[in-house]
Amino acid sequence: MPDGIRVDIKHFDDGPSVTFVAFSGDERDDRAFLHFVVAPESFTEARGRVFVRQAAESYRIPGARTQVQPVPPPSWAVVKYPIESRGVRGAQITGWVALGRHNGRFFHMLLQHPEWAEERVAGQMQQILDTWRWKDDGTPLQAGAR
Numbered sequence: 001m002p003d004g005i006r007v008d009i010k011h012f013d014d015g016p017s018v019t020f021v022a023f024s025g026d027e028r029d030d031r032a033f034l035h036f037v038v039a040p041e042s043f044t045e046a047r048g049r050v051f052v053r054q055a056a057e058s059y060r061i062p063g064a065r066t067q068v069q070p071v072p073p074p075s076w077a078v079v080k081y082p083i084e085s086r087g088v089r090g091a092q093i094t095g096w097v098a099l100g101r102h103n104g105r106f107f108h109m110l111l112q113h114p115e116w117a118e119e120r121v122a123g124q125m126q127q128i129l130d131t132w133r134w135k136d137d138g139t140p141l142q143a144g145a146r
Contacts, residue, residue, distance in 0.1 A: 002127045002128065003124075004120075004124060006021050008021060017035070018035075019033055019035045020034040020036075022124060031093060031114050033110075033111075033113075034128060035110045036108075038105065038107045039107055048078065049079055052081060052097045053070075055083075055108070056068040056082070059084065059097075060084070069081075073098060074098070075144040076102075076141045076144055078106075079099050083110075091115065092116075093112055096111050097111075103136065103137070111125055
């Protein structure tokens with residue numbers, strides 16, 4: 001685990017949720033995190049695509065007239081959308097939300113951070129994604145959506 005990251009794991013009836021939260025020293029930054037949620041087994045790709053698009057749209061800066069457009073996804077994702085908003089403290093918030101699939105089950109990830117912390121937080125979260133191994137079969141996240 002990269003320095004400055006803490007993990008919060010929750011278990012629900014439908015599946016687990018893991019949140020990797022960035023810290024600066026001992027101070028938690030609730031605006032900087034990578035959130036991973038396993039969708040229920042009944043979750044379809046069509047439903048997932050709508051879900052992540054709506055999540056990305058919910059981050060839009062009020063008054064923005066452009067529609068959220070997908071960006072090229074990483075190998076593990078089915079679809080990915082950028083996010084951009086203003087935080088409650090006025091800081092620019094950026095990141096992405098993506099729908100992925102592993103062994104036939106869908107999941108989504110949301111990465112967000114203040115724009116000023118992009119280099120530090122994005123690097124930490126990318127390290128998590130690069131070293132991710134699935135518990136069921138040991139394959140890396142980067143092996144691709146399947």
